[in-house]
Amino acid sequence: MGVLNVTPDSFSDGGDYLDLAAAVAHGFELAAEGADLVDVGGESTRPGAGRVHLDAELERVVPVIEQLSRAGIPVSVDTTRHEVAQASVAAGAVLVNDVSGGLADPQMLAVVADLDCAYLAMHWRGHSADMQSRAVYRDVVAEVIEELSERVDAAVAAGISRDRLVVDPGLGFAKTVDHNWELLRGLDRFDALGLPVLVGTSRKRFLGELLADGNGDLRPPKGRDDATVA
Template sequence: MGSTYNLVGLPERDRCLIMGVVNVTPDSFSDGGVWFEPRQAIERGLRLAEDGADIVDVGGESTRPGAQRVSRDEELRRIEPVVAELARSGVAVSVDTMRAEVAERAVAAGASLVNDVSGGLADPAMARLVADTGVGYVLMHWRGHSHEMQERAVYSDVVGEVRDELRQRMDAMVGEGVDPRQIVLDPGLGFAKRPEHGHNWALLAEIDQFYELGRPLLIAGSRKRFLGRLLAGADGEDRPAVERDDATVALTTLVADRGAWCVRVHEVRPNADAVRVAAAWRSGGDDLTEGRADVAERSGQ
């Protein structure tokens, strides 16, 4: 079972944290283009914080299956003003990037966490940047860029292989100077995981195996295709991404109860409610005052 971890620069809570998503992209799988302009993205981030996001994750490059990479300069153009303004407003900001230079600029602008879906594999300079800055770092399980990852979703034991590959990547990052206390692990739901083969559900069912690695877990299943496949209609068509929020809330409740450190979600308010329910469930109501403190903090009381 997971436990409470405190990372420098991030909120301390006796419950699962909520990470709200701001995609400053034209092509993300569920909301591409909606928050593409900096002002829109900043307003969205502030609203997510008001709704209960403990962390706001800002990304300038889509990682949906089949997506092509953007240039470094374009990624920086998209995210830098958003990160800087949110941080100035007192929001705890994460930057969703695979590039060390983008991460460095985002940290300089105020980001407290680097969310790297490649687990340090896409950019060899990432480990040194994380070590030098001391920033929190989400290390995700990864088997290749978006245009090729699903071809590599071949497993004989998906849980054991993902767990072992995460351990290997963590050991490699630590070997390059990263303090293990900086690291958060992410099993990479939807990344080189095929919905039709049940990979994502197997990982979730055996989530306790990942706690054996001794680090907090981020679970990022919001609106992903494996939920759409589960909820497919009578015609066999997956439920559209924007209609998967109720299933996302159910998933949040379950993984929060199982000890996840944080969930990454598109719609914050219902998921913030879900983690408060899970926290009350686990404690028998002993921490209800913490939930009220959350509300007071968001309302400025």
């Protein structure tokens, strides 16, 4: 999955692709570099980020999705709003990547059930502004699996068939650095869910800490790609 942030404030590339032409060009680059799916997001989910107005999110993502999908590039939309999911699938998106797993919008699961698309449910404990205050676990792997299982059950109950579902442990979302590493070490335990697992590590802070220099200064986000791939 190639990440395309159409935002002014994403931690890794905020502002680089807010312009439509730049966003579409980067989408083509990601596809040419081997991305099976280009994930278009119009609202930053970095820790501490505020919410974006619905109209602004729609204006950012829909034109990009239309142009990329028209060119035959498989596209997903990163959103927690059912209105954006509907408009994006109508524009050509084949997967809704919901970082809240349906918790942020009570209409999301029912809407996706009626759409012809896949659905990715991430582990989530709250919006970006305060999510890190909820990074408290006894056994992070077991608890994330349990909470994801609840979201899978909710999705199926809403009418989304299991063959349309993907799960994501949500590295960096209500997780400390140690939690992220524990989840990576315990990825095989997620097989118990019986679903494909997507792991979003791209340029995240815990990789910057891993690559910190001798003074303890974090590697900048754009210098974390090798660690992301590894």
